[in-house]
Amino acid sequence: MAPLTIVMYHYVRNLRRSRFPAIKGLSTERFKEQIGYFKRHYTIVSGADLIGAVASGQELPPNALLLTFDDGYLDHYTEVFPILDREGISGCFFPPARCVVEDVVLDVNKIHFVLASVPNTSELVQRVFGLLDEYGPRFRAEDKQDYWERCAMAKRFDSREVVFIKRLLQRELPEELRRLMIDALFRQYVSSDEASFARELYMNEDQILCLHRHGMHLGSHGYAHVWLNRLGRIEQEQEIDTSLEFLRRINGKNDGWMMCYPYGAYDESLLSVLRLRNCTVGLTTRVDLADLSHDDPLTLPRLDTNDLPKTADAPPAQWTLQTCNR
C-alpha cells in the first residue's frame, strides 16, 4: 500500500505582528506556501477518508497527505481554517477538552510562552535553578547539576538550554513541583491572568463547532493533555471518556474516531482502552511516513511541518521523493 504522509502543526500565526514574536511557530504566509507545495505533490485527504480506509481496508489515493493540528489554538480558527476552507481541503483538529471547558492554559503552553518572553535562555536556566533551590528540597528534588547533565542536550529544533527547561518542567520533576515552578515562571514573565490568556490562546466551543460544520475533522487530544502512558488504567479511561464526552457535543455520535496522543505518549494499556472504545486511528510523534499495510493504525507516525518545504514551488524534498519511490 502506498505510504501516507501525516503532517503535524502547532502554532500557525502572523508572528511578526503578534505579542510573542519569538514563539516557535509557522507564519501564516509559510503555511499558505506549504499548502501550495502539498497541492503540487500530494492528494490531501480528510480524517473521514483515513478512517474509512482503515475501517474498510481500501487504499487511499497515491501520495495521500493528511493535515493535523494539535492543541486547539485559536490560530487554527483564525489563520488555518479560512485557508483550508478557501482551498476546499479538510484538516484534522485536536483540541484538549480541558482548555476549552475550564479556561486553563496547558503547562506545555505556559513553558512555550515563558521561553518566548525571555530571549536569553541562559538567564532563564538560572531562574529555573533559583526556583529549584527554593522549592526543590520540599519535594525531594535531585541536585540541579544532575538534572542539567541528564536533560541538557540539543535536539531536532531546540538548543540544549531550551531542551533542559522543557524536559525538566514537562516531565523530569515531581508533578507538584513542576506545576509550582511553571506557574511561578508564567506569572513572572507572561501573565497573571491565566483565564483570559486561555481565552486568547485556544478556540472556544462555538469556533470548534464551526470547524465541524465546515467539514473539518475533530478528534481527541485527551482531556487535560497529560502523559497518558504515565497514568493507571482507570485514569486513562477517565481521560479518554471525558474527552469523548466533549467530542460528542461537537460531532454527535463517534463511530470511528481519531486519537492524537499528547506528547506522542501511549502504552499497551491505553491502546486497549482505545480499542474498546472503537478508536480507528491513533497519531504519535514518531517521525516517519505512515504505512497502513504495516503500521498499527493506532500508532501512526507523523512528520513535523518543519520537515517539509515551506515554499510552493520548492523542488520535491526527501520525504516527498520517498512517497513516490516506495
Ligand SMILES: [Zn+2]
Ligand atoms: Zn498537544
